[in-house]
Amino acid sequence: MSGRTFQVAVVGASLAGTLIAGTLIGEAQSVSTHKDYRFNVGARAGVSVNNPYGSISVKPSTGNVVLIDAVLSSDKVEVDNNLVGNRVEIQSHLLAGADAQSGRVDYEILVPADASITLHSSTGPLRAERLHGDVTLEGSAATVEIRDITSAHVHVKTLNGPVTLTNVQDGHVEIDSLSGDVTLNGVTGPLVQVISTSGSINYIGDFGDRGDYRLTSHSGDIEATVPDSTSADVSARSVRGEVHDEIPLQPKTHTWFVIKEGSAFWGTMGRAAVSSTVVLRSFSGKIHLRKRTSK
Amino acid sequence: MNCVELQASLAEIEHGRNSEQRNHLNTCEECSALVVELDSIISAATELRAAEEPSPRVWNSIEIALRQEGLIRPQRPSRSLLPTFGSRWAWARWMVPAAAVLLIAVGVYVRQHSFTREIVRDLRPKPPVSDMAVAGLNDDDLLQEVAQLSPAVQAQYRDNLRHVNDYIRDAKSVVADDPNDEEARRSLMEAYQEKAMLFELAMDRSLP
Numbered sequence: 308m309s310g311r312t313f314q315v316a317v318v319g320a321s322l323a324g325t326l327i328a329g330t331l332i333g334e335a336q337s338v339s340t341h342k343d344y345r346f347n348v349g350a351r352a353g354v355s356v357n358n359p360y361g362s363i364s365v366k367p368s369t370g371n372v373v374l375i376d377a378v379l380s381s382d383k384v385e386v387d388n389n390l391v392g393n394r395v396e397i398q399s400h401l402l403a404g405a406d407a408q409s410g411r412v413d414y415e416i417l418v419p420a421d422a423s424i425t426l427h428s429s430t431g432p433l434r435a436e437r438l439h440g441d442v443t444l445e446g447s448a449a450t451v452e453i454r455d456i457t458s459a460h461v462h463v464k465t466l467n468g469p470v471t472l473t474n475v476q477d478g479h480v481e482i483d484s485l486s487g488d489v490t491l492n493g494v495t496g497p498l499v500q501v502i503s504t505s506g507s508i509n510y511i512g513d514f515g516d517r518g519d520y521r522l523t524s525h526s527g528d529i530e531a532t533v534p535d536s537t538s539a540d541v542s543a544r545s546v547r548g549e550v551h552d553e554i555p556l557q558p559k560t561h562t563w564f565v566i567k568e569g570s571a572f573w574g575t576m577g578r579a580a581v582s583s584t585v586v587l588r589s590f591s592g593k594i595h596l597r598k599r600t601s602k
Numbered sequence: 603m604n605c606v607e608l609q610a611s612l613a614e615i616e617h618g619r620n621s622e623q624r625n626h627l628n629t630c631e632e633c634s635a636l637v638v639e640l641d642s643i644i645s646a647a648t649e650l651r652a653a654e655e656p657s658p659r660v661w662n663s664i665e666i667a668l669r670q671e672g673l674i675r676p677q678r679p680s681r682s683l684l685p686t687f688g689s690r691w692a693w694a695r696w697m698v699p700a701a702a703v704l705l706i707a708v709g710v711y712v713r714q715h716s717f718t719r720e721i722v723r724d725l726r727p728k729p730p731v732s733d734m735a736v737a738g739l740n741d742d743d744l745l746q747e748v749a750q751l752s753p754a755v756q757a758q759y760r761d762n763l764r765h766v767n768d769y770i771r772d773a774k775s776v777v778a779d780d781p782n783d784e785e786a787r788r789s790l791m792e793a794y795q796e797k798a799m800l801f802e803l804a805m806d807r808s809l810p
Binding site: 526590 | 755759762768776789796800803
């Protein structure tokens with residue numbers, strides 16, 4: 308190797324080393340990191356998580372312990388945590404320059420099954436399952452999934468994020484979504500209320516017994532699919548939309564609103580003594596009450 | 603003379619209007635409209651003279667109801683319970699129960715006319731109530747709140763704002779059609795609730 312060739316090789320190696328080092332430093336700033344937290348709590352603990360960007364998933368733990376696994380997307384976000392009495396508070400703390408990517412934190416959380424949880428994320432998704440404490444989930448665009456919840460208050464608010472509840476029993480359920488579609492599958496309880504502005508509402512189930520079910524959308528369609536065994540007083544009205552009823556109802560003899568063919572119906576199905584009250588209401592959306600076909 | 607004084611004095615007018623009343627009516631559109639409305643009721647009521655006279659029991663019931671509402675005062679001992687028909691404005695005294703009967707008969711329709719509703723409930727005119735006055739929900743505030751968000755997110759909020767305003771408008775319309783419709787009133791509340799939630803989400807979203 309000549310002296311000239313050797314000089315070129317040295318300069319080239321130096322440049323390559325500089326580039327590699329720079330790349331490694333850059334990656335160090337954006338690499339994701341894990342943080343784990345553990346809190347011992349009492350019965351009926353409270354857990355709240357406020358996470359501007361990223362997912363939150365909550366499942367039951369064994370014992371009175373709250374376990375949190377947080378994945379931070381970068382060093383532009385940190386996790387503030389606090390135990391106040393019997394309440395765990397988690398906050399994703401965005402630092403200067405953080406955005407939806409660099410400020411993202413994804414949480415996997417285990418809580419006692421009787422804990423009350425409050426989750427907030429703009430982007431989501433938000434998930435909660437197999438709990439019997441109160442569940443409050445809020446997120447603008449967050450997809451919300453809740454399943455296997457019993458004897459709890461379930462409150463959900465979204466802007467346009469879709470909401471899906473599956474197997475929520477004996478619940479006090481209140482869902483508000485401006486334009487997200489709402490799907491309730493096997494959701495029963497003393498109160499089940501869905502309010503949407505332009506999103507659709509899809510209920511699949513038997514409306515339980517002696518509950519108050521109110522599904523309201525301004526312009527979204529409402530569809531309820533029920534089995535033969537359903538007992539319910541069902542009233543449906545759409546101001547400008549159509550109303551379809553595939554199930555023979557015993558019509559009410561005394562009604563307090565005008566039953567206009569094709570835009571309203573009101574009647575009883577099943578056993579009146581144990582029937583729930585079901586109100587389906589839309590202004591310009593369609594309402595469809597249909598029978599669930601046998602599997 | 604202010605509006606309240608003029609409206610209180612209307613039933614006492616026996617021979618046209620005095621100068622104070624005329625001055626006030628020249629400057630106050632609402633009171634002027636009130637007098638026009640009363641005139642129209644009076645002229646319509648003259649047609650009722652040929653109708654069958656209600657039984658004393660009906661008049662007593664109306665009188666009791668009006669006393670309970672505070673719309674008529676206890677009679678002075680020196681005055682007859684029944685006003686004379688000798689003057690133009692004395693008809694107005696008869697028109698109070700007559701108007702009550704009309705109100706009962708056309709209740710829903712009458713409730714859509716805020717002016718008449720004001721006569722029944724409160725003679726003082728009230729300004730229209732806006733969304734902002736009801737709940738502090740100003741659309742411009744919302745759009746300003748989300749102005750720093752991405753154009754796509756801003757578009758989402760604008761779209762949702764338009765939808766929820768449509769919702770409120772439609773719900774109001776249905777309530778106006780049938781104020782006794784409990785479900786319609788509830789829908790209106792829910793529409794406002796949706797708008798409040800939109801503001802709440804916008805506030806949350808704009809936080810660092």
